[in-house]
Each structure stands twice: as structure tokens, then as C-alpha cells.
Amino acid sequence: MRRFCTSGPVDKKTCYYVERPDIMKEALDHIENWRYFTVSAPRQSGKTTLLKDIVEKIKDKYLPIFISFESYGEKGKIEFLRTFVKDINRSLKGLYGKIIDLTIPGSIDDIRNLIEEITEKEGKEIILMIDEFEKFENSKLMNQFLHVIRNIYHDRKIYGLRSVILISVGYLSGILEDNASPFNIAEHLEVPYFTKKQVYDLLNQHETETGQIFEEKVKELIWHNAAGQPGLTNGLAYDLVMKKAKGEKIITEKHFEKTLYDYMRVYIDKNISNIINKAKKEKELMMKILFEPNNIEFNIYDENIKFLYINGVIDNCEGICCVKVPLYYKALYARFKPQINGEKSQMKPFDESIKKYLNKDGSLDLNKLMKRYIEYIKSRGAVMFKGRNYYEGVYQYNLDQFLSLYVEAADGKVYPETQIGGGRIDLLINLNNKEYLIEIKANIDEDQYEKSKKQLKEYIKRKGIKEGWLIIYSNTIKDFEYNLEKENGIKLHIWFIKTNFENPSKI
Template identity: 75%
Template sequence: MKRFCTSGPVDKKTCYYVERPELMEEALDHIENWRYFTVSAPRQTGKTTFLNEIVEKTKDKYLPIFISFESYMNKDEKDFLDTLVKDINRSYKKIYNEEKLIEEIPGNIDDIRNKLEKLYKTKNKEIILMIDEFEKFNNEELMNQFLHVIRTMYHSKEIYGLRSVILISVGYLSGVLEDNASPFNIAEHMEVPYFTKEQVYDLLNQHEKETGQIFEEKVKELIWHNAGGQPGLTNALAYDLVVKKAKNEKIIAEKHFEKTLYDFLKKYINKNIENVISKAKSEKELIMQILFEPDKIEFDISDERIKYLYLNGVIDECNGYCCVKVPLYYKKLYNHFKPQINGEKNYMATIKDTIRPYIKEDGSIDINKLMKRYIEYIKQRGAKMFKGRNYYEGVYQYNLDQFLSLYVEAVDGKVYPETEVGGGRIDLLINLNNIEYLIEVKANITGNEYEKAKKQLIEYLKRKGLKEGWLIIYSDTIEDFEYITEEKEGIKIHVWLIKTNFESPSKAV
């Protein structure tokens, strides 16, 4: 029986596998046209699996050699050439189950082309050289020599039989591409994208057909939404559901997914997620702005900080701005970088405070009444909480999130930050007794931004089929707290203006 593959290249014989016909067609077209090209994608997006598939599709007509520079690091010339030949021979044995392809180790870097020319004439097959983890080769002098050799062969590729060279990396190989001595300055570049929604459903359907175990439609949607199509995460979520949370059950339900999501957010150490957090730490200030001040940081790949986070799969481009496109990444980063204010719960809800006064007879929650209690808390703690803090530090949104969660979770409700709503994301979504409440959070905005925020909230509410929503605006210019209601297109907007400009803590009572 096949399984959801959570690590390493996917073996089609033992793992569920998603075809990428358009991407494959593009790659094969490059090879047929003697193109040298680069392939990039963050880790666990399936690029190695994709390249293995290229090997399978070309091995009869051509001679594909697929090696990795992962362990090459700072090798000197002798070690480099020795390891290169051993890796080429291993690749040949794996693909064709035959022994040594190259008998002699090249005498120097330039001698590589002589060995490849001899190989072409001996096997009578044009060569496709595929090098994974190319960026791991840190010996700049040797790398330049190696690329010069490839360039020499590129200009006489029919003589050497070097049909195509494919360099694969986690990030865009800008240094290689910018080098005028490199054949890759005229190369094509391909990115391995995340799964589409259709591909995610195809992956899950394969399991259903083979085992008879069914994913509820809502669970499929939740897997697609939370992993954002990221192949590694998609498989990891599905694997956890099948093997742990719903093992031996006929139907994988939403209750199972909630347990899986909790474990990924709170318990599991997932190497893919940990890598994203590690990369985000190095650009903490920027990632805080992207997390807590969306639609503010324009996406510009010429900014080295943005390029670094993008190439490592942390951020992406959303309508011209930087964003964290994978919701599960966002939630983990949100939890990791949130302000350390957990002690505030003792002020948010005292021993006298319960959820009971805020629950209506029909079981719905009175958000406006709860906001009044929130303002009481802010009046007491605002000077301590907000003085000298920036919105992008997350203090406002997380403070409201923590307050609402403290009350809502007391009656088994949930508060979800940054939840997708019909193609957009609402800052906070409350779900209680299967009733949803949408809350958009802004800070220190202009009049134009205020109008835009209301329109945005109305659009989200329309998509959800809701008739009211809440806009919480933190401001350091208003004199006092204020509550406003507006109605448009049959939808009511509750606007709460929260004062953040207080006396310093030393003067506050």
C-alpha cells in the first residue's frame, strides 16, 4: 500500500505522487532544444522528485547524470574531481544498474570536458548533466573554473554531446547567472511551484481510491488552505491524519484535523517549518512588519532582505506586497514572534470575570459588549502595554487576539489569526457554536486607508454571507476611545477606535 511521503524524493512505487505535466513539458522542451537552465525551489517542494522524473523520461534517449553538490563544500581540486567521478558512477549505476561509467579521474578541472567527450563517443548518447544543491559548492575559484569548462563545452555542445546542463538550488543562482563567463547568463530559469488546489485534491483522492478511507470535503479544504499547496506540508498533514489521528477509521473528519493542526502548531518539530523560522529570525524586524503590518512592505527582489526571505520560502509576493503565503507558516511565525505579554491575562480577566455576560440567549457572542470590557482593560494597562511600541511589533493584534481567546475559548470557541476568506485574509476570525465573526485590525491609518479598510471588510463579509463585522483601529492621535457604526449594502460595520497614546508607565495610575 502506498503512503504520503514526508521526506526525501518521492518514490512513485511506494508514495502517492502528483504529476506536473506543464512543468515537465517545459523542462523537456529545454532539453530538446539544447538549453542549459537552472531550477530553484525552497526545500521540500518536490524539485528533486521532479528531476528524478526527468531522468526516467530521458534515460532511453539520452544519458542523464544526476548528482548533488551537497557534500562538496570547500573541497580542493583533487577532492572535487575524485568525488565528482564517484558521484557520476553512482548515478549511472542507480539509473542503469551498470558499473563504472568513468574509469579515470580527470587530471584537472579542464580535463572534465575530455572525459565527457569520451563518454559521449563511447555510449553514443548525448549527456544531460543535472547538479542538485549547486549552491553548496563554496570554493569560488573552483566553481568559476568548472563553469568555464561548461561554457567551453556549451559553445561546442554537439561535439561534446552535452545536450543540457541543469543546475538545481534552493534559491535563485543569481551569482552564477550574473557571471559573464558563465553559460548560464543566457539560460532559462524554472521554479518548481507549490501544488495547485486540484493537485492537492488529486493527492488525497489517490489515498481514498486505494484504501477506501475518505477525507471529508471540509478536511480537504483545510489541508489545502493551511499548507497553501506546499508539497512537504501537504503530505505531512495528510500522513499525520491517516497514520495517527484517524487510523483505522473510515472517515477523516474535521475533529481529526483540529488535533493534527494543534500538534503542528504546538508539539511537533517539523524540519520544514523550523527552517522557515530559522531564516525569518535573521530578518526579524522585516518579518515582524510583514506579519503584523500587511500590505505595507512592497515586494522588491532587489532588496537583499526580501530576496533572502523569498528564496528560502519564507515570504512571497501578494498583489505587489510581501506576504507569508503559507498559512501554517504564518501561524508558526505569528506564535514565534508574538510579543511576550502572556502575563497580561491576569488583567484581562479577573476572578470575577466570566464569559457568561457576553453570551446571548441564542448562543451567539456579544462582541460589542466584550469590546467594552476590552477597553476597560486597555484603560488600566495601556500605558504599560503600548507606550513606545510599534504596530508592526505585533503588540496590538496579538493583544486583542489574546484577550478574545481568553473569553471565547472558555466556551470551546476558537480565535484564528490571519484566516483566508475568499482569496483574502481576515486578521481575526472567531468561531463559536458554528457562528463566525470577522474582525479586521488596523493601526495609525489615514482617512483613505480607513475607507479602504471598511470596503475590504465588507467584501470579506459578503464572501462569507455575513451581515456584520468589526473594524478595530488603534490610534495614537485620538483623544479618547470611540465606537461608530456604519451600514452599507445591508452590512453593518462596528468600528472601535482604541486609544494607544497614554502617559508613560511611571506616571500612569
Template identity: 35%
Template sequence: MREFNVEGPCDPERHFTVMREALVRKGIEKIEKGKYFTIFAPRQAGKTTYFQLMIHQLEKTAYLPIWISFEDFANATVEKFYATLEHELKMRTARHSMTLSAHISDNLSLRRFFDEIKQQGKTLVLVIDEFEGVPFAALSELMHTFRKMYHEKMLHGLHSLILVGVRNISGAVLDKASPFNIADEIEVPYFSKAEVENLIAQYEQESGQIFQKKVIAKIYENTLGQPGLVNAVCRELVEKICTNRSKPVDMTSFRRVLVYFLTERIDRNISNIVSKAREHRDFMLKVLFGESEIPFQIYDERIKFLQSHGVIAKDQSGAVDVPIPLYKNALISAFRPLINGETVHYTSPTERFEEFYKENGLNIDKIIRHYIQYVQRRGFRAFDTENLKESACHYSFDAYINFFIERLGGKTYMEVPTSRGRLDTLIVYQDQTYVIEIKRWSDAIYYQKGKRQLAAYAKSEGLAEGFYVVFSSQHQESDTLFEQEEIDGVKIHTYVVRTNFERPSELSR
């Protein structure tokens, strides 16, 4: 049986594979027209699988498709770069029974290499993966050479050139001449919901094991179809958690996998995202927790860097956002501060925990009100460090609710919907589920919109009520801080937690 692949490109004979026929046709059409173009997407987005599927189709035609990688070239000298490029090209053309004598020592002799290919009657399609790895000292002259060759295609054998990387190379201005402005482009998108369903259906057909429909929907919702994440989550589910093929892959198992990815597993994809985000930590805290939107402006170097590596994107309103919920969840976890004993202040020695239960479940209203009392006593001092001001209230509530629910015998799961600024906490106690949405006050419009979003989410989960916790530095004690209303058949409890109250001059330690 095939398997979900998380190591390198997919081989359809060994791995469950989304074949992306329409995207492959789009690439082949460009090749047939002799285009020089770029393929770009963040890491583990399926670029290599995509162009290999394209190469497989080209091998059935008169074209000679070969691909090389510049992954290990970045620190090479210019001389070493061209020598290695010659070796790579000759090694791969030799597999097609070609013997080439041209020596490559610089950009000019590279041109002669492709002249010799034409003399042997071949029409070459060259794919260069990890193009960002070309040494900077050779980059400009190499791009100039390719641009000149594009305009003189009748004189040499390089019919089509495809540069693959995490950035759109055709948009890069390398000098005043913009040497690669002749290139077209293909951005490799993440899987659509239908493609995620297709991938899992391949597994179901071969294994006989079914994924519950809600699990499939949650896999797409949490990964947004990011190919590396989809395969990693599915593989963990079927190989580690749901190994009994006679039983379906259910939501309990899915939640276990999410917790595992966020607390134990070192996933290369997620680790790379966290690493890139740490390079602009202060900016990312504002993206994750800030009260105001940050306009998406590609000429901001922070935004350009983070977007090119798949950390952020532009949302529907034109603001910066972390679009993939699993990434956002991981970043929130990665930036979470140590609280150094603050849990001793959550309760008192005389606390009676019975009041936090009610018939057949938990009294979430009392638990939230208890948290507000704690904040009024302690403030956010345990979290309000110099580097975490934007996120102090979120981390405060998250730490409190995790501690409290665990003591009461329940489990908490943080979900990060795709809407900017939302954090949802799911609480599971016995057979009951509760949802708390956490948000910072921005303005009255977003405040009301948040209620409707929560009602829609609760309804989709089959819940009769939802709890809405809003942190505000603008509300006063005389303002309405608690509301209860019904929206689309769902009871919404709203709590405004003031963050601008007078703090005691001396807090108990």
C-alpha cells in the same frame, strides 16, 4: 495502500503523487533542444520529485539521464570536490554499463570526462541537485567550464545540464563575466488548487475515506499548495486524527491539526522558515505587522535572502508579504513574547462573567469593549519591548482574547488570510462561530477595504456578522471609534482602538 509522503521525493508507486505532466513536458522540451537550465524553488517544493519524474520519462529514450547531488560538498577542498565528483559520476554511469577511465582533478579534466562519454556513443543529460553546495573556490571555474561546453556541444557528450537549487542560479553574477548567462530556467510552482484536489482524490479512491470539501479548500488556503505542507497536513489528518476510515475528515479535525502544527509538531519545513526569518527578525516584524507596505526590491539583500528560501514573496500590489498563511501563523507564534503575569490585569476580582454570554452564545461586542477598557488602563507596556513595537497591539489582543475565550469555555483559532496585514481570529463556542479581523490603521481606503474583506469572509463561512478591530495611532478620542453597518448582507461591527492615548504615569503592577 500508498501514503502521503513527507520524507524526500515521491515515488508514484508508494506515494500519492501529483504527476505534473505539463511541467515535465516543458522540461523534456528544453532537454531535447540541448538546453542548459536551472530548476529552482524553495525547499520541500517538489523539485526532486519533479526532476525524477522527468528522468523516468527520459529513461525510455536514447538519452542517458543521471543525477548527482552537491548537498555535502560545501566544506570540501577543491581537490576533494573534484575527487568526489569523479566518484559520483563514475558510480552512476556504471549503472548504465559504462566504464570510464578519465580522471577528474580539476575543471579541465572534467571536460575530458565528457569527451570520453561522447566517444562511447552516449548522449548525457546531467542533473545536479543542491547545486548551491559547490565549494565557492571551485564555483567560478566550474561555471566557466560549463558555459564553454554549452557552446561546443558537438565536441563532447554533455547534451543537457540541469542545475537544481533554491535560487535561480542563471541569474547569479559570479564575476564580471557572468559565467552562466547561457542558462534557461524552470521555476517549480506550488500545487494549484486543482492539484491539491487531485492529490487528495487519490487517497479517497484508495482508502474510501472522504475529505469534506471545506477541509480541502482550507488545506489549500492555509498552505497555498506548498507541496511539503500539503502532504504533512494530509498525513497528520489521516494517520493520527481521522483514523476511522468510515468517517469523513471534517473541519474540527482540520483545526486540531493546525493547532498541533503551530504548538507541538516540529515540522522541518516550518522550522526552516522560522529559522531563516529569525536571521532578519526586525525586518520580518515590519512585514508581519507594519502599518506601511514594504516595496519588493530583489536587490535588497534581506528580501533576496528571504525570498530565495520561500519566506516572503511579492504580492499583487508589489509589496513584500508572507504569502503562505500557515507560515505567517507560525512566524507570529514564534515571535510572540512572554507576557509574564499580565493576565492578572485582564479581569478584576469582582468581575461578573455572565454579562459576556448571551442567548445561545457569547457576547463578542462586550468582550471587545472590555479589552478596550483594559488597554486604556494598562496600555501595551507588557508587550511594547524594544524589539516588538510593530507588533505590540496584535500580541496584546491575541493574548487577551485567547485567555478570555478559554475562561468562557470556548476555543480560538488564528487564521491568516492571504491579504497583507490581516489577522483573523475564529472563536468557536459550542455550535457557534465568530470571526474577528485585526488590522493596523494605514489609511481610509485600506480601512474600508478591510470591512469588505471581512464581510466576504464571514459570508463564505455562513456567518451573519463579523467584528473588525483596527489599531490606530492617528485617531483622537473625539473621532468616531465605533461603527455598525451591513455589507452584502453581513453585519459588521467596527472598533477603532487608539494606541496614542495618555498612559497613566503609574500602572498597577
């Protein structure tokens, strides 16, 4: 019986596998047309699995040679050439069960002779695939190697080197520009994350083979939280099947909540750990992307943005830097959030109960809870806000932490940055099967205020509910204020939160 694989490349015989016909066709078209191209995707995105699948499809017609530069590091010329030939034979042995007697080149330029030798002995055109290409750190030899590939490209039909595919975790443009400016022959192919349909197909394979069913809501949650990232998608499904719901017929939302909790607080997931480690190298920029949403324009020629992008931390969301994968966002949000330790006892005193903020039907009286929040801000605002250049996300985190203390006491959840249709709501409360949408803004002008209301109304309509909350933090207003606006059956609860307080020493 197959399973969800959490490390690649994926073996179709033992793992659930998603076909990717569009990108497969594009790659095969490049090969048929004698194209040399690069392939990029963050780790655990399925690129090596895809390339292995390509090998299987072309091995009878062509001679695919699949090697990795992962351990090449700073190898010198002699060691590089010797290892290169050995890796070629390892690839051929693994695919065809044979080894060719090959001459080890005496120089980098003699790789051309090596290619000719292989073509003549095997009688097939070669497809050379090099994984982890960026791990070859000897820039001088890399430069020479790329020049040889370019020289072969001009006479590729004579050499029989039909296609060269360079594979990496990020765009190779920087490496190619820095090390071999003449290497401008390669096209680029990017391996995307799974689509929603592909995620559901993956989960359906398990249902068909085992009879164990994912609730529809759980499928949606897996898709939403991993955003189709193959490693995370398989990881969440594996944890549900093998740990949280093992032996049970139906995988429920309760099971998923336990899995999500462990991913956020217990497990050391390699995908998330890698994202956090990369983000820490650009901490200042990462803070702005997280806590000044919609303000950092995407520019691939900015080296800091480029670093985060090619390592899968951020993405380009209609010209703005964003974190597309909600699980990554939540992990980064928790890692970089402002520290306000010691505030919990101020937010929710020991003798304060959630019951006073619940209606008889179990629904949350959010406006009553917001009044309690204002009491907290009035008592602590001078400490929390005065003299601090706060990003919008800092206010979001403050409110998030406050609401979570109360909502979680009633077995509810507060979710930051939750996707709704084509956008994201800042906070979403889920309590007793009812959802509450909260949009947060800071120091906005009149035009931005009107735009914010319109945005919240769209989110409310997409969710099919009747009301939402707009919380506006401002350092110019004189006092706290609440407004209620009604339009076409929709209620907007608008709270203005004062942030300009006297220095604590003056109080």
C-alpha cells in the same frame, strides 16, 4: 498500499504522487531544444522528485546523469574531480546497472574530455543534472567549472552535452553572477507549490485506495493551511491518517484541529523549523513584514529580502512582501510576537466567565466582549501602549490574545491572518459553527478608513455573512468610540481604540 510521504524524493510505487504536467512539459522542452537551465524551489517542494521523474522519462532516449553536490563543500581540485567521476558512475549504476571505465580528469578544463569520453562510449547525448549546486563552496573551482560548462555550451552538439540542469533551494543568479559572469546561458525554471486541484487529487488517491474519507472541510483546511507546499501537505495528511484518525472511516474537522495544534505547539517540523531559523537571521525585517502588513515593498535586489525569498520564508504578493503559507505565518507570528507575559490575568480575571458574553443560541456577543476589552485597555493601556512604537500587528496580537482567552473557554478558535478569497482577514473567530470577521488598523487617515470599510465589506460578501468588525487603534483620538454602519443588509461594527495614555508614573 501507498502512503503520504513526508520526505523525498517520492517513490511512486510506495507514495501518493501528483503529476505536474505543465512544469514537466517546460523542462522536457528545454532538454529537446538543447537548453541549459536552473531549477529552484525551497526544500520539501518536490523539485528532486520532479527531476527524478524527468530522468525516468528520458533515460531510454538520452543518458541522464543525476548527481548531488550536497557533500562537496570546500573540496580541493583533486578530490573534487575524483568524487565527480565516482558520482557519475554511481548515477549510471543506479539507472542502468553498469559502471563505465572513465579517466579522472587532471584539471577542471579536462572535464570537457570526460564528457566526450562518456558520449563516445555510450553513444547517447548527455543530460547532466546537479542537485544542491549551491553546496559546492570552493568558489574558485566553482568558477572554473562554470566556465567549462559555458565553453561546452557553444559546441554542445559536438560534445554531446545536450542539457545541463543546476538545481538549488533558491535562485542561483547570485552564485552565477558572483562566480562566473560569463555564465549567462541558463534559463530558469521554478517549481511551484501544488495547486488546489493537485492537493485534492493527492487526498483523493488515499480515499480511493483505502476507503477512508476526508470531510470536504478538512480538504479545504489542508489546502488553506499548507497553501500547496508539498512537504506540509503530505505531512498534515500523514498525521491525520496515521495518528489522529487511524482506523476511522471519516477524517473530521475535529481530527484536523488536533493535528494543527500539534504542528503549532508539539511537533518539531523540519519545514517550519527551517523557515523560523532563516527568518531569525533577518529578524528586524521579518518583524516589519509580520507586523507592518502591506508596507514592505518586494525588491529582489534588496539582499535581505532576497535572502528570505530564496529560502521560501516570504513571497511577492502583488509587489508587497508577504508570508503566503498560513502555517508558516502562524509559526512566525508565534515566534516573533511581542511579549506581554503577565497580562492574561488582567485580560480575563479568574472569576470572569465566557457565559456572560454568549447569547441564548450560543452565538458570541462580540460587541459586549469588545466593551470588556476596552475596560482592560483603560486599566492597562498606560502600561501596554504608552511610549512604544507599535506596529499594527502588535495591536492585532494583543486583541488576539484577549479574544482567545474567552473564545477558547467556549471551545471556539481565533485564527490570525486567515485567507478569504483573494485576501486575508486579520482575525477570524469560529465559535459554535458561526464565523466572525475582524479587520484591524492602526493610525490611519480618512482615505485609509474608507478603504478599510470597503475591504471588510468585500470579505463579508465572500463569506456570505451579514456583519463584520473593524477595530481601529489611534494615538490621536480623545476617547473610545463605537459606530454602527448599515448598507445593503450588511452591518459594520466599528470600534475606535484609544492608545495615547499618560505615563504610568503620572497616573
